[in-house]
Amino acid sequence: MKQKSSLIRNDGFQTFITSIICIILGLIVGFFVLLLINAKGAGKAILAVIQNFFQYPSFNAQLKYFGSTLAKTAPLIFCSLSVLFAYKVGLFNIGAAGQYCLGMGLALYMAICLQCPWYLCLICGIAAGALSGALGGLLKAKLNVNVVISGIMLNWISLYGMNMLLKPAMDPAGKDTFRLVNKAKSAVLPTLGLDKIFSNNQYVTIAIPCAVLVAVIVWIILDKTKLGYELKATGNNPNAAKYCGMKENRNIILTMAIAGGLAAMGGSLYYLSDFEQWNVNANAVPAMGFNGIAAAFLGGLNPIGCIFSSYFITHITMGGGNVDLSHYCAQIADLISAVIIYLCGFVLFFKTLINNSLRKSEERFTEEERAAVKAADAAEKTAAEAAKNPEGGNE
């Protein structure tokens, strides 16, 4: 009995439960929307979203599409880590989308126009994102500009800037940039044999283990180092941190630079795996950055949790592409993830609910326990009966 109550009082466990609640409610809302559009195939459609690659009959095909899902998960992990890192320091990095875009743009430019090897492309991409993040941090620290608004502005500036930069890298046959395999072989990320595991899916590259590794590093930095402690202290109470001799401004700029670098790393790695090409006439900021926000909060703001939440969001987004397009559209998955992050805003509310009901049952429990102890003092026979009482009360 005692073990169970201590588990449910555990903060991490509560976060897990609330995330599951958010997911279930999000799926229910999605299902209702599907019902409204067309009641007949709604069950099948929501199943397609949840199943994703499991709908393929052959094991090899399943494995291959599992690999693709993982390849798309990696950049999302980076974006969610970027949002998470900034959020721990009290900053909301909505600019992740733009930093992701910068990472992508610089990497592709270096690869296609300058024919650089993949590691140089990656480093330049990360540097661009980190600079953009640092600019947002600098504006916040020195000039008190709201990071959310400057982030949005930088998103659009980065988007159009990268479109401009990548004009020469465009394949004249279409609107997208050249495929790296054809134009810049040395820039394609190595796979280290991972592609063989996933039925020769060439898009399964080192990006995936990199993402997991970086998640662990972020966790260590935030939870186990002095730097992480300082950054979190600055986020919790800037004045107190300043009073303790921490450099508040430096911490803000550094945080945003790291967050920017993380998102940009995601963008670089993803586009260097050659899975997708960039449309140089794009007039919308890539959704990856915003999904990163969803993944960060769904993962309970825990770097390891982010790995799983990112996977889940990619899983349903790719599943969304499998719905019967004669009635529904793929954006149903976006709708579900949007509902999920709307609900994630209530995590605090859910937790208060859990804790309140726990406290109430605990009060009742202790009263009954006291009564039971008294009864036990009085006579040993009644003690056995009284021990059953708290259990009954708890039910």
Place this chain on the structure above:
Amino acid sequence: MVLLLQYTLIFASVLLLVALGGCVSEHSGVINLSLEGIMVMGALGGALVMKFLPYTPTTNFILNLGYFLPVLLAAILFGVVFSSLLAVACINLKADQTIVGTAMNMLSTALATVVVKSMNTALNPDDHSSEIFYGKAKEAFITNIGKFELNWFMIVAVILLVVVYVLLYKTKFGLRLRACGEHPQAAASVGISVFGMRWSGVLLSGLLGGVGGITYITASGSLWKFENGVAGFGFLALAVMIFGAWHPFKILGAALIFGIFRALGNVHSAINVFGWNWDDTIKLAPNVYNMLPYIVSLIVLACTSKNSKAPKAEGIPYDKGMR
């Protein structure tokens, strides 16, 4: 030149309306980052009416007004209903205003796309686009004065500007609303319902944002692609609001300045004054014009944010226990 004026005024109207929405909401103490989403929903409401209400071209003012009002009301209705999502989450459930605002922006685009796509597919099984085509319907509320096309929403924007100013600064309601954004506990101690005031602030911002949304899409052609949302205009409006120091008339000035930079992107090739041609002298790539409003707003924010006049209690959920 007339074209530049026309585009400046229409974009300024959009920014003015939406920034006023943000202003009312923030004065009540709620940061409304979901203005972008509210605009999308307002645009959706208005566009749906324009698509399904048949329009017969006429010059009769009353008939045109009869067409204009349902469009306006639909935009308001969609905006207000959608903004109530923010109110429930941030006021009653004390959720983080930044997360909920961001979620609502994602939700609005996804929802609008799903609604429009499934509607298009239902009407024509081969049509999977996310566009609403409303053809000439917007001519109902465009009056030509010489070369200048007067969009009625410009007038609506001016009227709402005066209304918001009077409401915020000349009425009891406005004083109470602003008190809730400055010091909600003090307001509550004299018997003002903080929740009620904040709800009205957010719903009013939904109204203004919804009208801003439909104004924005009528500034362009004869259809709107909902997959693209409103291209960050809701956030530009927040920058306008900060630049305008949370005051309606200063916001008007800020909106006009931003409007010029946005309009330049559309009409730079048509600017020709006394033989001086813009494009011959100033050669810029189209993407630079696209970036211009955002760069300007970043610079403006950098110059004006230091001495912020933001309402003191904005962004903090009201908790009765914290006095």
